[in-house]
Amino acid sequence: MRKAKEKSDRLIEELDEAEKRYDYLAPLWNEFEHDMVSIKDVGLKTVKVAGVKCPELGEIEFVIKPFNTFVKPAWYMDGVAILKELARLGIESEVYLEKKRILDYQRKKTTQKVNLYEKVQIPGYQEAIRKIKRYMEDEENLSKASSKIVKERHAAEEEMEEESHD
Numbered sequence: 001m002r003k004a005k006e007k008s009d010r011l012i013e014e015l016d017e018a019e020k021r022y023d024y025l026a027p028l029w030n031e032f033e034h035d036m037v038s039i040k041d042v043g044l045k046t047v048k049v050a051g052v053k054c055p056e057l058g059e060i061e062f063v064i065k066p067f068n069t070f071v072k073p074a075w076y077m078d079g080v081a082i083l084k085e086l087a088r089l090g091i092e093s094e095v096y097l098e099k100k101r102i103l104d105y106q107r108k109k110t111t112q113k114v115n116l117y118e119k120v121q122i123p124g125y126q127e128a129i130r131k132i133k134r135y136m137e138d139e140e141n142l143s144k145a146s147s148k149i150v151k152e153r154h155a156a157e158e159e160m161e162e163e164s165h166d
Contacts, residue, residue: 057095
């Protein structure tokens with residue numbers, strides 16, 4: 001979870017730095033067609049991280065509207081590349097934020113289960129085991145005592161039989 005958050009934060013910083021790097025081009029963006037670059041598909045894969053299914057960014061498919069390079073300014077191709085980079089950074093950052101959210105939720109859920117076992121169920125089982133052991137010890141003691149009593153009675157009866165035969 002920490003790694004996903006750090007990666008997301010780093011990508012957001014990269015996005016901010018990239019935007020600052022291209023601030024000097026701001027007046028030129030007015031000449032750029034807003035629908036020139038669009039996203040056709042964002043490929044997401046599912047991967048398991050510590051047994052939890054998380055999204056992972058795959059390919060991003062862009063649709064670039066055809067344009068005449070002889071009519072448009074020379075920086076148009078660079079503008080397309082810049083937009084693709086900025087979009088990739090933004091999408092990748094969102095994917096890592098979602099990954100962090102999923103992992104954080106699963107971590108909280110796991111912590112709750114661990115606390116339930118440690119603080120409620122395990123002590124309850126230990127108490128039940130203690131009671132079972134006491135019961136078994138009592139049964140064993142009673143069994144020994146009853147067998148001793150039976151043995152003493154049997155010995156006493158044998159003595160009485162011997163006395164009666166004499």
